[in-house]
Amino acid sequence: xxxxxxxxxxxxxxxxxxxxxxxxxxxxxxxxxxxxxxxxxxxxxxxxxxxxxxxxxxxxxxxxxxxxxxxxxxxxxxxxxxxxxxxxxxxxxxxxxxxxxxxxxxxxxxxxxxxxxxxxxxxxxxxxxxxxxxxxxxxxxxxxxxxxxxxxxxxxxxxxxxxxxxxxxxxxxxxxxxxxxxxxxxxxxxxxxxxxxxxxxxxxxxxxxxxxxxxxxxxxxxxxxxxxxxxxxxxxxxxxxxxxxxxxx
Amino acid sequence: xxxxxxxxxxxxxxxxxxxxxxxxxxxxxxxxxxxxxxxxxxxxxxxxxxxxxxxxxxxxxxxxxxxxxxxxxxxxxxxxxxxxxxxxxxxxxxxxxxxxxxxxxxxxxxxxxxxxxxxxxxxxxxxxxxxxxxxxxxxxxxxxxxxxxxxxxxxxxxxxxxxxxxxxxxxxxxxxxxxxxxxxxxxxxxxxxxxxxxxxxxxxxxxxxxxxxxxxxxxxxxxxxxxx
Numbered sequence: 001x002x003x004x005x006x007x008x009x010x011x012x013x014x015x016x017x018x019x020x021x022x023x024x025x026x027x028x029x030x031x032x033x034x035x036x037x038x039x040x041x042x043x044x045x046x047x048x049x050x051x052x053x054x055x056x057x058x059x060x061x062x063x064x065x066x067x068x069x070x071x072x073x074x075x076x077x078x079x080x081x082x083x084x085x086x087x088x089x090x091x092x093x094x095x096x097x098x099x100x101x102x103x104x105x106x107x108x109x110x111x112x113x114x115x116x117x118x119x120x121x122x123x124x125x126x127x128x129x130x131x132x133x134x135x136x137x138x139x140x141x142x143x144x145x146x147x148x149x150x151x152x153x154x155x156x157x158x159x160x161x162x163x164x165x166x167x168x169x170x171x172x173x174x175x176x177x178x179x180x181x182x183x184x185x186x187x188x189x190x191x192x193x194x195x196x197x198x199x200x201x202x203x204x205x206x207x208x209x210x211x212x213x214x215x216x217x218x219x220x221x222x223x224x225x226x227x228x229x230x231x232x233x234x235x236x237x238x239x240x241x242x243x244x245x246x247x248x249x
Numbered sequence: 250x251x252x253x254x255x256x257x258x259x260x261x262x263x264x265x266x267x268x269x270x271x272x273x274x275x276x277x278x279x280x281x282x283x284x285x286x287x288x289x290x291x292x293x294x295x296x297x298x299x300x301x302x303x304x305x306x307x308x309x310x311x312x313x314x315x316x317x318x319x320x321x322x323x324x325x326x327x328x329x330x331x332x333x334x335x336x337x338x339x340x341x342x343x344x345x346x347x348x349x350x351x352x353x354x355x356x357x358x359x360x361x362x363x364x365x366x367x368x369x370x371x372x373x374x375x376x377x378x379x380x381x382x383x384x385x386x387x388x389x390x391x392x393x394x395x396x397x398x399x400x401x402x403x404x405x406x407x408x409x410x411x412x413x414x415x416x417x418x419x420x421x422x423x424x425x426x427x428x429x430x431x432x433x434x435x436x437x438x439x440x441x442x443x444x445x446x447x448x449x450x451x452x453x454x455x456x457x458x459x460x461x462x463x464x465x466x467x468x469x470x471x472x473x474x475x476x477x
Binding site for chain 1: 261262263264265267268271272275278279282283285286289290291293297300301304305308323324325327328331332348351352353354356357358360361
């Protein structure tokens with residue numbers, strides 16, 4: 001347990017040298033590499049944090065965009081619904097207009113059909129009435145009817161207006177050849193004279209009149225003055241009535 | 250015991266086995282450090298990981314006591330721990346005596362700690378501020394503070410020397426008395442004791458150094474509290 005001063009001094013020197021050795025060959029390199037690694041880790045952490053922040057930012061942007069999209073979608077849906085309602089209303093209005101037009105067309109067609117049916121019925125009734133009248137008059141005619149028709153003819157000729165008399169005179173002036181008077185029954189002389197006087201009163205002159213009998217007239221007279229023919233008989237009246245009935249068909 | 254002390258005498262210098270063992274230990278530490286740190290990588294292997302673990306643990310232990318000046322203190326305290334662990338465990342090799350069983354070596358380490366305490370204290374606080382802490386909390390305590398500085402240094406040297414020498418003596422006596430395998434439990438106890446003594450020596454040195462550095466902080470804190 002002696003204190004060797006030489007050892008004491010050498011140990012002090014040795015330990016100071018050891019401190020230098022360890023400091024330069026162990027602590028410094030090891031601490032440097034630890035510091036580099038720590039810096040690398042901190043850099044990675046900073047990058048990771050940066051990426052995390054960017055991700056958070058992107059996430060926030062994405063969420064905001066989703067919200068915007070949702071609002072836009074909702075708005076678009078509302079607009080679409082509104083447009084659909086408007087289009088539906090417009091289509092309904094158009095449809096109702098078309099339906100009204102179609103209804104009017106149908107009503108018009110029905111009216112036309114009813115009118116046509118009425119005309120057909122009327123025509124049929126006219127035809128039947130003409131046939132009935134023809135059949136009835138065919139069986140009911142006789143000299144009495146012819147007398148009444150003769151009187152009616154004479155009366156009508158006597159009561160013609162001045163304008164018609166002028167027209168007749170102008171036409172008769174071009175046709176002076178003669179007059180043919182047909183009758184269903186033979187005319188008496190008295191009637192012939194009465195008729196000739198009436199015609200002379202109208203024209204102002206006498207004609208040569210040729211009388212003939214035509215039973216097909218059924219009853220009445222048929223006065224022919226050139227192209228001008230005066231019908232005052234049952235046959236021609238029925239014929240006109242029948243033609244009118246068929247013309248109306 | 251003195252027969253292994255003197256190996257070579259170079260004038261006034263006597264090269265003892267303690268010095269030679271210390272040189273060998275220094276050489277081993279130097280070579281190992283160089284081998285380990287010549288190809289350090291960011292992605293470490295097992296050996297580099299263990300080395301980094303040791304250095305980081307030392308740094309963390311120093312920072313736990315004085316985080317502000319850990320960078321300055323750590324090489325000194327770390328060197329103490331590394332050297333003392335290896336030196337204490339070197340006696341497990343047959344024929345080798347631990348340098349720390351030599352009072353000259355432990356005294357040298359203790360005196361280095363003594364001067365380091367003052368060195369770091371003066372370097373960080375300045376001479377005036379550092380010397381003022383001997384007068385605190387009262388100038389009356391100046392002699393006691395000075396005696397404390399000396400006695401704790403002596404205690405530091407003698408504690409390590411006594412423990413290591415006694416362990417070697419115990420192992421030697423048991424070997425002489427009980428034979429071949431009987432000293433093994435004592436040698437296992439030696440391992441534990443070597444680690445504990447290295448830790449105690451280094452930790453006490455750290456506390457002394459940190460105490461010298463932080464004395465002004467305690468004073469400033471007290472002044473701040475009194476003003477408040």
